[in-house]
Amino acid sequence: MQKTRTKTRVFSGVQPTGNLHLGNYLGAVTRFVALQAEHDCLYCVVDLHAITVFQDPDELKYNTREVTAAFIASGIDPTRHIIFNQSQVSGHAELAWIFNCVARVGWLNRMTQFKEKAGKDRENASAGLYVYPNLMAADILLYHATHVPVGEDQKQHLELARDIAQKFNNDFARTIARAGYDGGFFPLPEPLITGPATRVMSLRDGLKKMSKSDESDMTRINLTDDADTIAKKIRKAKTDPEPLPSETKGLEGRPEADNLVGIYAALAETDREAVLRDFGNASFSKFKESLAELAATRLVPIGTEMKRLMADPVEIDCVLDDGAKRAHAIADPILAMTKDIVGFIRS
Numbered sequence: 592m593q594k595t596r597t598k599t600r601v602f603s604g605v606q607p608t609g610n611l612h613l614g615n616y617l618g619a620v621t622r623f624v625a626l627q628a629e630h631d632c633l634y635c636v637v638d639l640h641a642i643t644v645f646q647d648p649d650e651l652k653y654n655t656r657e658v659t660a661a662f663i664a665s666g667i668d669p670t671r672h673i674i675f676n677q678s679q680v681s682g683h684a685e686l687a688w689i690f691n692c693v694a695r696v697g698w699l700n701r702m703t704q705f706k707e708k709a710g711k712d713r714e715n716a717s718a719g720l721y722v723y724p725n726l727m728a729a730d731i732l733l734y735h736a737t738h739v740p741v742g743e744d745q746k747q748h749l750e751l752a753r754d755i756a757q758k759f760n761n762d763f764a765r766t767i768a769r770a771g772y773d774g775g776f777f778p779l780p781e782p783l784i785t786g787p788a789t790r791v792m793s794l795r796d797g798l799k800k801m802s803k804s805d806e807s808d809m810t811r812i813n814l815t816d817d818a819d820t821i822a823k824k825i826r827k828a829k830t831d832p833e834p835l836p837s838e839t840k841g842l843e844g845r846p847e848a849d850n851l852v853g854i855y856a857a858l859a860e861t862d863r864e865a866v867l868r869d870f871g872n873a874s875f876s877k878f879k880e881s882l883a884e885l886a887a888t889r890l891v892p893i894g895t896e897m898k899r900l901m902a903d904p905v906e907i908d909c910v911l912d913d914g915a916k917r918a919h920a921i922a923d924p925i926l927a928m929t930k931d932i933v934g935f936i937r938s
């Protein structure tokens with residue numbers, strides 16, 4: 592009998608490396624929430640990825656719980672879908688090793704995120720940072736996930752995951768066919784990069800990505816910021832001297848203006864055109880006031896709920912434990928079949 596994979600499944604992850612910010616929220620988490628209605632979803636706190644750069648062990652635990660709290664507070668339902676932390680399902684690391692042997696060094700050498708994160712001191716970067724994209728491919732393919740909502744910065748890693756799946760399917764075509772799989776064993780996962788804020792930029796530099804690891808807290812809005820802090824950061828956000836244009840064409844060459852308009856559009860669940868219809872020719876001070884109000888309305892309730900959830904870490908750990916058990920139930924047979932296909936003997 593031929594076996595086929597027909598079901599769609601969504602997988603995505605967030606690193607517990609510090610405060611979640613507006614970029615993570617608009618580029619990833621809001622998409623996670625929206626996809627719940629139509630798909631089976633797994634949302635993972637990727638702690639194995641986090642340690643590719645040294646993490647203080649106590650902070651890592653705190654941040655893992657905080658990302659979990661952010662998922663729940665943003666509207667992900669851990670009873671209908673799966674929320675778990677990566678290190679509780681050992682299949683991620685096992686499949687990543689197999690993919691280390693499938694992916695080519697030349698492919699990894701092209702990854703821009705490694706170049707950016709390793710910087711000039713490449714010799715001193717961890718080996719884990721270099722093979723990070725292979726682990727990411729394993730995260731997705733361990734569940735035969737078909738769709739992966741991510742921000743624009745992860746596009747290249749998703750393309751690599753597709754290349755790994757394709758090469759595995761080709762390399763092991765004979766044993767895959769013998770196992771009865773039609774059309775390859777691993778699906779080629781589709782990136783879902785949609786909406787007006789797939790790449791939210793720093794509030795102080797419209798050419799730099801908003802990031803958890805930026806030294807200055809003024810560059811980002813954190814999900815746990817209060818209304819006054821949000822207003823202060825937006826008031827101080829870099830802009831240019833011109834008023835806002837009335838059409839999107841006028842945003843070209845104005846990265847800071849484009850970023851703030853994109854953030855407004857994403858928070859208001861509309862597009863840049865509609866924002867500029869309302870704010871075209873307005874001064875930045877007027878626009879920033881409305882943006883601060885909108886951002887606080889959307890984010891402060893999430894931050895408040897996160898703080899409430901963080902007051903009970905045992906409850907958060909129960910969510911992760913339950914999620915890990917349900918993730919295991921999907922991953923274990925896929926990993927076992929992968930081992931058969933590769934030629935490992937298992938008892």
Ligand code: AQP
Pocket residue numbers: 604605606607608614615616617618619740741742743744745788789790791792800801802803804805
């Ligand atoms: N600025 C951003 N705009 C839109 N989406 C973003 N994402 C990250 N930054 C932006 C998306 O958020 C998801 C989780 O990201 P991550 O935790 O895996 O780490 P990252 O991409 O490396 O994000 P950071 O904040 O920049 O972390 P650090 O500073 O630790 O490197 C992903 O889907 C990502 O695309």
